[in-house]
Amino acid sequence: MADVLRAESLSKRFGTHTALNSLNLSVASGEIVCMLGANGAGKTTTINLFLGFLEPSDGKALIDGTHVQSDTTAARKLLGYVPEQVALYPSLTGLENLEYFMRLSGAANINETHLRSLLDKVGLDQAAATRPVQDYSKGMRQKVGLAIALGKNATALLLDEPLSGLDPKAANEFCSLLRVLANEGKAVLMATHDLFRAREISDKIVIMKSGRMVAALDSAALDNATLEKIYLQHMHDPDTLLEAAS
Amino acid sequence: MISYIIRKEAMEVSRDGRTRILAIVMLLLGLVGLLAGWANYADQQRNAQFAQADDQTVFLDQGERNPHSAAHFGRMAYKPASPLAAFDPGAAPFMGQVIWLEAHQRNPAMFRPAADSLELGRLSNFSVAGILTVLLPLLVFLLGYSALAGERERGTLRQTLAAGTSTGKLFAAKYIVIASTGIVLAAVTIIASAVMALFSPVALSATDTLVRALGLTAFYALYVLALTGFALLVSALCRQSRTALLVLLGIWALAVMVLPRVGASVAAQTFPIPDGAQVWSELRADIASNRVAPDSAEYKAAEQFVVSRALGRDVSLAELATMDLNASGLRLEVTEVLDYAVLNNFYADIYDRYAGQRDVRRWFALLSPAIALQHASSAFAGTDFVAHQHFSDVAEVQRNNIVRVMNEDLLLNGAGATTYLAGENFWEEVPEFTYQFPPVSLAWRSAAFDILLLLLWGAIATALAWTVTRNRLTV
Numbered sequence: 001m002a003d004v005l006r007a008e009s010l011s012k013r014f015g016t017h018t019a020l021n022s023l024n025l026s027v028a029s030g031e032i033v034c035m036l037g038a039n040g041a042g043k044t045t046t047i048n049l050f051l052g053f054l055e056p057s058d059g060k061a062l063i064d065g066t067h068v069q070s071d072t073t074a075a076r077k078l079l080g081y082v083p084e085q086v087a088l089y090p091s092l093t094g095l096e097n098l099e100y101f102m103r104l105s106g107a108a109n110i111n112e113t114h115l116r117s118l119l120d121k122v123g124l125d126q127a128a129a130t131r132p133v134q135d136y137s138k139g140m141r142q143k144v145g146l147a148i149a150l151g152k153n154a155t156a157l158l159l160d161e162p163l164s165g166l167d168p169k170a171a172n173e174f175c176s177l178l179r180v181l182a183n184e185g186k187a188v189l190m191a192t193h194d195l196f197r198a199r200e201i202s203d204k205i206v207i208m209k210s211g212r213m214v215a216a217l218d219s220a221a222l223d224n225a226t227l228e229k230i231y232l233q234h235m236h237d238p239d240t241l242l243e244a245a246s
Numbered sequence: 247m248i249s250y251i252i253r254k255e256a257m258e259v260s261r262d263g264r265t266r267i268l269a270i271v272m273l274l275l276g277l278v279g280l281l282a283g284w285a286n287y288a289d290q291q292r293n294a295q296f297a298q299a300d301d302q303t304v305f306l307d308q309g310e311r312n313p314h315s316a317a318h319f320g321r322m323a324y325k326p327a328s329p330l331a332a333f334d335p336g337a338a339p340f341m342g343q344v345i346w347l348e349a350h351q352r353n354p355a356m357f358r359p360a361a362d363s364l365e366l367g368r369l370s371n372f373s374v375a376g377i378l379t380v381l382l383p384l385l386v387f388l389l390g391y392s393a394l395a396g397e398r399e400r401g402t403l404r405q406t407l408a409a410g411t412s413t414g415k416l417f418a419a420k421y422i423v424i425a426s427t428g429i430v431l432a433a434v435t436i437i438a439s440a441v442m443a444l445f446s447p448v449a450l451s452a453t454d455t456l457v458r459a460l461g462l463t464a465f466y467a468l469y470v471l472a473l474t475g476f477a478l479l480v481s482a483l484c485r486q487s488r489t490a491l492l493v494l495l496g497i498w499a500l501a502v503m504v505l506p507r508v509g510a511s512v513a514a515q516t517f518p519i520p521d522g523a524q525v526w527s528e529l530r531a532d533i534a535s536n537r538v539a540p541d542s543a544e545y546k547a548a549e550q551f552v553v554s555r556a557l558g559r560d561v562s563l564a565e566l567a568t569m570d571l572n573a574s575g576l577r578l579e580v581t582e583v584l585d586y587a588v589l590n591n592f593y594a595d596i597y598d599r600y601a602g603q604r605d606v607r608r609w610f611a612l613l614s615p616a617i618a619l620q621h622a623s624s625a626f627a628g629t630d631f632v633a634h635q636h637f638s639d640v641a642e643v644q645r646n647n648i649v650r651v652m653n654e655d656l657l658l659n660g661a662g663a664t665t666y667l668a669g670e671n672f673w674e675e676v677p678e679f680t681y682q683f684p685p686v687s688l689a690w691r692s693a694a695f696d697i698l699l700l701l702l703w704g705a706i707a708t709a710l711a712w713t714v715t716r717n718r719l720t721v
Contacts, residue, residue, distance in 0.1 A: 051408055053721050073410055081408040087401030089254065091261040096254075103250040104409035145405075152409070 004029050004156045004187035005050060009059035012045050012211075019045040021211040022059065027156065027204075032178060032188040034198035034219075036231060037208030043191035045211070047158045050189070051081060064155050077105055080149020080186075084161035086141040090134035094124060094144050097133055098151060105152040118147040123173055139170035146177060157181065159190040163197060175201045199227050207234050247411060251419030259423060264388060269431060272381050276435040279374040283332035284442055290343065291447050294324040297344070298679075306674060310667040313652035313660075314578055320348035321648060323641040323679050325355065328628030329443035329450055330458060333436065334375035336624025341634040347645035347679075349652070350581070352589040354525060354596075355638065374435050375623050378466060379616050380502055382428050383473050387494040389424045390477025392487035394719055399487055404721045417482075417715040421474055421708070428470035429463075436462050450628075450683055457686045458626045465622040468700040472615045475707025482715045501614040509610030509617055510603075517602035529592055536588045540577075548580045556654040572666065575657030582649050593638065600631040611699050618699035625693035628683055632692040636684040644679045651676050 005027040012020040020042040027033045035043045048054045050061050052072035061068040061075075068075040088097045098115050119129050122143040133141065142162055149157050157178075163171045171194075179201055182188050192198050198205055199219050205227070207215040214234045217227070259265050301322045308316060323345045331338055342355025394417075397403040406416060440459035444452060477494060484490035520528060538544045546563060553571065554561045556579075561569070604621065611617035624630040652668075660666030 048721075051404075053404070053407070073412060076408055077410040079408065081405070083401065083404065085401055087403075087405045089258060089402060090400075091258050092254070096257070100250060100254045101405065101409045104247060104406065104411045106247070106410060148405075148409070 002029055003027065003062075004064050005158075005189055006062040007046065007049070007059065008062070010046070010049055010056055010061055011058040012042075012049060012054055013057040018211050020049070023213055025206065025213065027187040027189050029155075029185050029187050030182050031204065032182045032190065032202045033204045033206060034202040035189065035191045035206050035208055036193070036195060036198060037191075038235060040210070041208035042211040043208055044160055046208075047081075047160050047189070047191060050075075050158055051079065052076060077152075078155040080146075080152055080154030080157040082142065082145040082149060082157065082159045082162045084164045085138070086145030088133045088136075088141060088144060091132055093131055094119060094129045094133055094136070094140070097144055098147050101148040102151040105154075107152055110151075115151070118151045119144070121150060122147045122177060138165050139167065139174075142166060142170070142174060146174070150181070154186065156187040156189070159188065159192075161191055161193065163192055163194055171197065195227055195231055196224050199224060207231060209234055248415050248419050248422075251411070251416060252422055255419055255423035259389060259427060262389075265385075265427075268381075268385050268388060269427070272377070272385060272431055273434070275377045275381070276374050276431075277438075279372055279377050280332060280435065280438060280442070283335065283373050283439075286335075287327050287329070287332045287446070290327045294326060294343070295447070297322065298324045302678065305676070308673060309670045312666060313656045313668045313672070314349065314574070316668070316673070317349035317649045317652040320346055321644075321676075321679065323347055323637075323644060323681070325634070325637045325641075326681060326683075328633065328683060329446035329455070330439060330462075330627040331629050332442060333373070333439035333462070334623045334627035334629055335373050336375075336620075336627055336629030337631050337634065338629040341631060345638065345641045345645075347641060347648055349578070349649050350585065351529075352593060352642050352645065354522070355634070374439060375620075375627070378432055378435065379469075379619060379623075382432060382466070382470060383498045383502055383616075385431070386424055386428045386470060386473040387477050387491070387498060389427060390420070390474060391481055391491040391494050393420045393424065393478055394481040394715060395484045395487040395490045396481075398485070398719070398721065403719075407721065413715050413719050414712070417478060417712060417719075421478060421711070424477065425467075425470050425474040428473065429467045432466035432470065433463050436466065454683075454686050458628070458689070461626045461686075461689070462623060465619055465626070465697065465700055468697075468704040469615055469619045471704035472700070472707040475704070475709075475711040479707065479711035479714055482711065482719045502616045505610050505614040506607075506617050506620065509607040509614075512610070513603035513606035516606050517599040519596065519599055519603075525596075529589070532588050532592055533585055536584070538584065545580065545584075548583050549576060552576060552579045552583055553657070556657055570661045572657050572660035572663070575653050575655075575660055579650065579653035579657060582646065582653065586646060590642065593642070597631065597635045597638075600635075604631070608695060608699070611696065615700060615703040618696040618703065621696035622693040622700060625689040625696070626686070628689065630689075630692060632688060633684060636688060637681060640681055641679070644677075648676055 003026040007023045007025040010020060010023040011018065023042070023046060035046065037043050045054065049056055050063065050068060052068045052075060055069060063075045063078045066075045066078065089100070092100065095112070095115050098118060099110055102110055116126060116129060120126065124140060124143045124147065128136065128140060133144065136144070163174060166174060175197055178188055190202070199222055202219045205217045205219050206213050207217070207230070215230060217230065305321055308319070325343045327338065344356045346353045346356065397406065407413070436459055440455055443450065443455050450458070476497060480493050481487070481490045484493060550561060550563055550566055553566055553569065553576070607617050607621070611621070621630065625632065655668055655672060656666055
């Protein structure tokens with residue numbers, strides 16, 4: 001399948017600190033790739049570079065062939081973005097937030113039926129849809145965030161720690177939905193600390209450390225214990241090298 | 247796409263309890279200010295009309311009397327309040343409302359005469375203009391302080407930009423919504439004031455009122471645009487909305503509360519206006535130093551001019567020497583003619599000092615758009631010192647006419663009489679004082695520089711905010 005998200009020798013330096021060092025990464029249509037790593041490993045920097053919020057020091061980020069830095073607005077229109085804390089306008093209802101962000105992305109055919117069907121798809125209670133989001137739980141916000149990405153009909157989804165703070169049931173629902181979306185052809189790149197859930201839902205796992213990708217693993221070939229062992233080994237080994245699990 | 251952002255911003259603003267409360271408070275204060283201003287205006291107008299009629303009755307009923315004695319008795323010129331004074335009383339309360347027209351003397355306006363006024367500042371006045379000048383910045387700053395800083399703090403800026411919009415569009419939408427809210431509030435009160443002005447007892451023409459109302463709306467709109475630019479500029483620069491609010495409140499205190507007063511004080515120190523006692527002593531000194539000897543050529547020429555004008559034909563000096571005229575009447579009118587320029591020059595100097603004060607305040611207007619707005623607003627409300635000077639000059643012409651009619655009657659009809667008395671019907675020949683408000687073109691001339699300053703404020707603040715938002719606003 002064609003690569004939708006592609007990082008080519010992507011680097012980002014802040015002064016003398018290298019936040020991301022020559023990352024080569026691709027996520028194909030229908031594929032879920034999870035990035036694991038400690039804080040400061042370069043996961044969020046990678047996502048910010050794909051979103052065009054940061055200028056790369058070297059290399060380039062491509063979304064479905066669109067160079068992010070050359071045409072940031074066009075590249076963003078192809079992306080759905082769900083951060084750790086989905087930020088919504090508190091005085092607006094879930095429906096109004098969804099409509100607003102969909103209109104910003106240039107989505108067509110926006111009507112209440114369509115909006116409600118999107119919220120239904122992500123499992124948001126219909127009664128909650130017309131309440132101001134200031135009353136929403138984090139899980140409900142995450143669902144609206146995902147509905148925004150759905151409504152935008154994004155080609156690729158970037159998720160930055162979306163499971164953080166979710167209760168197990170909400171996290172399960174969220175992951176199931178991600179799989180549905182991947183099956184529909186979306187390319188999904190998710191940064192997470194949750195090793196086991198990453199293994200469950202992803203097709204590929206990459207481990208980041210100090211701005212470098214130190215491992216790229218096939219999720220299907222791993223069990224939880226192996227993944228944990230590999231992960232901890234990389235976290236403690238100062239001279240880890242890129243390796244690929246067969 | 248901007249329309250969607252505008253719609254969302256408008257929804258947020260309308261649901262923001264703080265904005266609703268402040269807008270309602272502003273409208274209520276505006277309404278109360280307008281009604282209070284109107285009550286003052288109507289009261290002043292009623293008193294002026296009553297006093298004018300009373301003055302006329304007393305003057306016409308004075309019976310047989312020596313004309314020069316009547317000239318000292320004098321008349322009163324009542325300044326009609328500008329119909330838009332209910333909106334912006336401007337400097338009017340500081341300038342006086344009645345001028346006593348008497349022989350030999352050009353008097354300053356009474357009831358807060360110019361001589362007692364040290365400044366033209368009037369922020370303490372409870373007027374619609376004062377309320378708008380002080381509270382519009384608060385409204386705009388409250389709407390704008392978190393417009394960009396808050397988006398960044400909440401994380402909605404990331405979400406919004408990730409959706410595919412630009413900082414430029416986000417800025418434009420927020421600018422439009424915040425500025426529109428302030429402009430609509432200002433326009434509502436100005437339109438209400440203009441409608442009241444149209445129905446006032448001394449209404450300006452509908453066209454004149456419309457032009458003034460449009461001008462006032464434009465000035466307050468420029469003020470709001472400058473404030474909106476500042477609010478968004480600070481919001482874009484501050485990492486936290488709380489910091490942005492503190493900075494903007496500091497700007498508000500400085501620009502609206504402190505600088506106008508400091509500017510007025512510095513202006514009053516730089517161009518002091520003489521008090522009543524100084525006016526009299528300086529005026530006496532000026533007149534004394536400009537008096538010419540009765541046998542001088544200048545005096546003779548003045549005599550020739552006075553008699554020629556009284557008779558309506560040229561009179562030579564030789565003929566003048568043979569004419570049978572009332573010497574006292576001739577001397578009094580010659581003195582009036584010779585003193586006229588001295589009196590006018592003296593008052594022109596006082597008004598130059600007011601202009602000097604205004605110019606000093608304009609320097610402060612480079613730091614505060616509120617000062618430029620005060621000047622432009624009072625000019626278009628017809629309540630600035632320039633409008634007062636217009637009234638004062640017209641009243642002086644009237645004084646000169648009254649005294650001239652009196653003196654000419656004495657001059658031509660009092661020859662040989664020890665005590666000449668004019669008939670009881672003579673007083674009807676003295677023209678009544680009528681005053682037409684100056685055209686709006688005078689306001690344009692008076693406020694041209696302030697309008698330019700407001701334009702610059704609006705343009706520079708907006709351009710700065712736009713540039714900083716586009717280049718410096720990051721997630």
